[in-house]
Amino acid sequence: MTTRTVTRWTVARQEALILEVLRGERTLDDAAEAHELSVEQLVAWRERFLAGGRRALQGDRARRVCDSIADAVGETPLVRLSRVIPDAEVFAKVEFMNPMGSIKDRVARHMVRQAALDGRLERGDVIVESSSGNTALGLGMMARLGGYRCKVAVRDRTSAEKINALKALGVEVVLVASDLPPEHPESYNRVMERIVRETPDCYFPDQHNNRENNQAHYLTTGPEIWEQMEGRIDVFVAGVGTGGTIGGVARYLKEKDPSIHVVGVDPVGSIFSEYFRSRTVGQPGPYLLEGLGDETPIECVEFDLIDDFFQIEDRQAFACARELASREAIFAGGSSGAALWATRQALAKLGRPARAVTVFPDSGHRYLSTIYNDAWLASKGCAA
Numbered sequence: 001m002t003t004r005t006v007t008r009w010t011v012a013r014q015e016a017l018i019l020e021v022l023r024g025e026r027t028l029d030d031a032a033e034a035h036e037l038s039v040e041q042l043v044a045w046r047e048r049f050l051a052g053g054r055r056a057l058q059g060d061r062a063r064r065v066c067d068s069i070a071d072a073v074g075e076t077p078l079v080r081l082s083r084v085i086p087d088a089e090v091f092a093k094v095e096f097m098n099p100m101g102s103i104k105d106r107v108a109r110h111m112v113r114q115a116a117l118d119g120r121l122e123r124g125d126v127i128v129e130s131s132s133g134n135t136a137l138g139l140g141m142m143a144r145l146g147g148y149r150c151k152v153a154v155r156d157r158t159s160a161e162k163i164n165a166l167k168a169l170g171v172e173v174v175l176v177a178s179d180l181p182p183e184h185p186e187s188y189n190r191v192m193e194r195i196v197r198e199t200p201d202c203y204f205p206d207q208h209n210n211r212e213n214n215q216a217h218y219l220t221t222g223p224e225i226w227e228q229m230e231g232r233i234d235v236f237v238a239g240v241g242t243g244g245t246i247g248g249v250a251r252y253l254k255e256k257d258p259s260i261h262v263v264g265v266d267p268v269g270s271i272f273s274e275y276f277r278s279r280t281v282g283q284p285g286p287y288l289l290e291g292l293g294d295e296t297p298i299e300c301v302e303f304d305l306i307d308d309f310f311q312i313e314d315r316q317a318f319a320c321a322r323e324l325a326s327r328e329a330i331f332a333g334g335s336s337g338a339a340l341w342a343t344r345q346a347l348a349k350l351g352r353p354a355r356a357v358t359v360f361p362d363s364g365h366r367y368l369s370t371i372y373n374d375a376w377l378a379s380k381g382c383a384a
Ligand SMILES: Cc1ncc(COP(=O)(O)O)c(C=O)c1O
Pocket: 104, 132, 133, 134, 135, 239, 240, 241, 242, 243, 244, 245, 246, 290, 291, 292, 333, 335, 336, 361, 362
């Protein structure tokens, strides 16, 4: 009688094989043939490895031991919001539990790993990006670990806490005036174009237009939410900044269950809501909320995947963030307040019992001098 040896594909073995492929020591086809695996299986392992490192293959948070802090990104908890929304089942994915304190760690890790893999980024190169601070912190983390430099343009309304954290990671910060129109040579997008032009050996991830941003969420945030909710989701709500979160998560969730209702939120002054409704670009205006909205259309916002859109005033977002801290003991940023507010709007509009999931992108620690400072709120006309 012949016995067949069954190979158990432990995490360590999956990882070893994928690393051989990534180092170019063998092709996917060769590896598949040698181990009697399908190429699709190997592609799935490779994608999970790139998106989540060893832990994504391992899938067990409790027993994880990370090779570097980048492997601690993701697998964040879902928390029930039973105090601020008692009459519905609403859960928030608390992304401030990522190493650099925001959801953007996922995106930074994925974009840097992809670029390093296909040669767009080499050791010693400069990673340049425009960011409200969170992506920059994630890129700063990846730059430290991978031996790259990092230079970012941030708007001058960005909190001092974020800017100081960037400097601690060795990121070079270029401050840009927040109130200049997009066509002004010193405006946010124009300054970025100039930095890219003038910096030799630079890699510009371009998080606003690079769909690898959305892909990071399709590969990690979406599947995590689906598994944590055991597939029972009626509504998904997310703030829209670059659009990566809502696009990547919505794509994954709708592939699993097309009936899931996806809702976006941006601040008054941003052009997204109007574009969603009429496909026209309105006049942008100033606002204080960090991380959400934009003044021009960008590639990563996948409007076709969004079913409804709400627009929020700064003071409503700040009040909801403070409500989260005082009633749920969830200490989060203004875009989390916006997510809470939009979830309430979406549930009220739906008018029937529903299970909802939303995302809290970053921590309140970033806003101690702004949203959590009564004098600042009063000075901006946003006092409760
Ligand atoms: C604090 C904060 N909230 C929300 C977002 C929006 O996420 P996304 O860019 O995936 O739309 C960002 C993006 O920069 C952010 O920094």
